[in-house]
Amino acid sequence: MVHLPGTFADTLAVLAVALGIEAAAGYPDALYRAAGHPVTWIGRLIAALERGLNRGSERRRRIAGCVALALLLAVVGALAWAFTALAGLLVGPRIGPLPAVLLLGLICASLPAQRSLHQHVAAVEQALRTGGLEAGRRAVAMIVGRDPERLDAPAVCRAAIESLAENFSDGIVAPAFWIGCLGLPGGALYKAINTADSMIGHRTPRYAAFGWAAARLDDGVNLPAARLAGLLIAGAAALRGADARGALRAMVRDARHHRSPNAGWPEAAMAGALGLRLAGPRVYDGTLVPDAHMGDGRAEATADDIARALALYRTACWLQGGLVLALLALCLTLAG
Template sequence: MPFFPAIAFIATLTEGLFGYPKRLYSVIRHPVMWQGTLISTLERHLNRPAFSRRKRIATGALSAGVLTAVPVGLAVAISRSLRRAPLPCGILASCCLAQRSLHDHVKAVALALEEGGLQEGRQAVGRIVGRDTSVLDEAAICRATIETLAENFSDGVVAPALWSTLGGLPGAVFYKAVNTADSMIGHRNERYEAFGKTSARLDDLINLPASRLSAFWIVLAAFISGLDWKTALRIICRDARHHSSPNAGWPEAAMAGALGLSIGGPRFYNGTPAPVRWIGDGRQEATPADIRKALDLYHRACIVQIAVFLMISSVKYLFEKASPETQHLQ
């Protein structure tokens, strides 16, 4: 089966260094926003309260098919026109990653707490989490931020890179289309539970390998950094499977164990308490310094991933270069 580690390497390196150019955003916005417009249009027409639950599941499945087929079809056409060349395909695939923006949003929470205090910290963390933030104290804000960093390392960095390795530019676009649909309509509430069921299940499925891989990258980065990688492994084995998500618990457990923290715990959504289990057995009183420590670990995990893609790309290139000579000798 063909695979494209060079595209993943170029995509992760490009996005890590440059992010999504602001000038380009001002002209054409971001492709995720195009996807969001399509999702909103389909949801408005096909997710009607008058429909039965079965019909809403069916129209949701139809929408999921359209939401993936349209962008992936475009990506296939572009990839073929570029002859799957790693450099242009990798640069285009970089828009499916969120290394730099994730860093910026997480760092903003630490800065808000350090410079503006509790109220500004609540506002900053409210931009990256879905829970109620008005009642969070500093420790809860810091824990929520670290949880989000760990989970989105898997969803926004490792998963799109992995799928670009498996499928090139179309693979990256396929993953991003499914993930965006899940983030918009894959919610367990009255409006979206039935309509977004297919998108949510599909997102869970395609994130399974990346969530495990992201935990491994964090453990490896902890080992390189001199952090407690053994505890990270222990917490993964003990706590990852207890998360309400089949995937988020893996990178969160790795991060909690490596940093010596307990994250997760009870919280509120739309005024309703959610009895979420704790992950880890370290300190619950997280601080802005812990956010910065988590960011350092995140940076190293990103570098580990880039280095691995570079190594695999190099081995693949050398093997392909040597193959014609080997055939000739035979």
Template sequence: MDIVLVVGAVLLDFALGDPRFLPHPVVAIGKFISFLEPKLRRLFGNQRLAGVALLVVVAGTTYGLVSALLALAWRFAPAAGIGVGLYIGWVCLAARSLHGESRKVAAALEQGDLAGGRVALSWIVGRETEHLGEEELIRGAVETVAENTSDGVIAPLFYLLLGGPALAAAYKAVNTLDSMVGYKNERYLEFGWASARFDDVANWVPARLTALLMVLAAPLCALSGRGAFLMVRRDGRNHSSPNSGFPEAAAAGALGVRLGGANTYFGKVVEKPTIGDPLVPLSLAAYRGTVRLMYASELLLVGVWVAGRVIAEGF
């Protein structure tokens, strides 16, 4: 049943992505966070302690509710248990959605529509995009797909393999907390501290696993595995995040491009360390190569895990 659940969840994500007409747990988690934030801020005098409580309540509640739902479904009927497990596993994965949203940037550039590309990129990145040229737009799309191959694809799949749908859902709760309160500004510096730090911890292994998978998958995508390996070693830590640099370095090395550099946030230019060497210019071919890396890395992880389970069951 584990194999059926995992393979089925991956295939459903590939085929359907996140249909908007279906309820999504992340939306419910986001509303729960928004509901709890003002109450916990008032309840605790210490904002950092309030943030710790938010993390524990949101992640713990998500894990507990999903576990209870799965148990009830299995008790009702095995088919219901499989169905609920498949659904939770499916909506925790985001390969198809990541491809679809980033593809809007590429589609606009294919039509020569820089303005449309800037708008499309603004939906998936935090940087300002209104003055970016074509190469910078492509850099933004490549960086987003590379980084989120870890956060949105490999990490939830890793936790799905490790602890089933409940653990995958708890990971998504942690990731959602970080995206909502994990900012280094006056409002969230203390309150969001626990969520941001715990998200770093939760992504430590998946980020490095993603880089390894990209190194192994690169030759399957007609890209450079050697380049990916060398850039992970050299530039994997060239990032303000302790994790994001590893998948970005693997992608940059596999593609032979340079990522990082200047980005503008709220009118302020931020110079980020560069990742990779500019052996070829950033082009739509680089974006497409990053998407191939994402899918190939996910399939490689699933394939290795399934093979391991089959061998283990044989013994």
């Protein structure tokens, strides 16, 4: 008989293992070179579906986009459930679910990106300090979509901090939230939705209709994590002597005015915690995109502010891990 490790305690244990492995080792470069990454596998499937289905009238493209998203989720969900079922074969009456939890935790470690996000944002700080503005522009172009040549030094710093805050939500807290709720299937399905949104959820002539379903679904599945990410940043600010009240105040006042229904929460929290003013109008592909400002502090961000943001980020990641362990301990206590 196959025993699926599917209780809330099981999924929290899987999540704790995954976060620990990813924080310690990230996703090994050798493994990426040899086999790619789940996001690249998902991306190839999305690209194939888009090439085959994205044509015709606007109405047909929107329907095709819904069909493509459903097919994507069916494939990813089936594979994730199959891996969970295979792990369930390791569960026995003498050893319990531990081997399955460890195996699933190892697989789930590929879904959050704590270590790589820190490395990419720290690279912007280091580039600005050692190579000046041009080096900073090249480094920040690796993590943001706006036109780097239009960015002065404070704008490069703000872009790095905004990317750190937003990706803390959808790159770390959101996959962790869905792994904790639903195990590997939850994390994998979230990653599929988020990858689809990043590839086809753009308001461009090619993708506006076809990617409509992916963008709307991504907004929905990120909603709880974005609020939680903002609270974790505020908690980190309290622990590190930053402005926790400012973080909460900026979230309540500014987050709902962001052009994204979710990104404003962690961005506003980070802005308030650091005494900065983030977001606002930005240029993407030569087009000015209007947006509200998050926070009411200074706009002249520096490399030191990136370092302060990274310190808050590290503490927020530790807070998330501590919250997972506390919930796991509570579940085990109640079960015992």
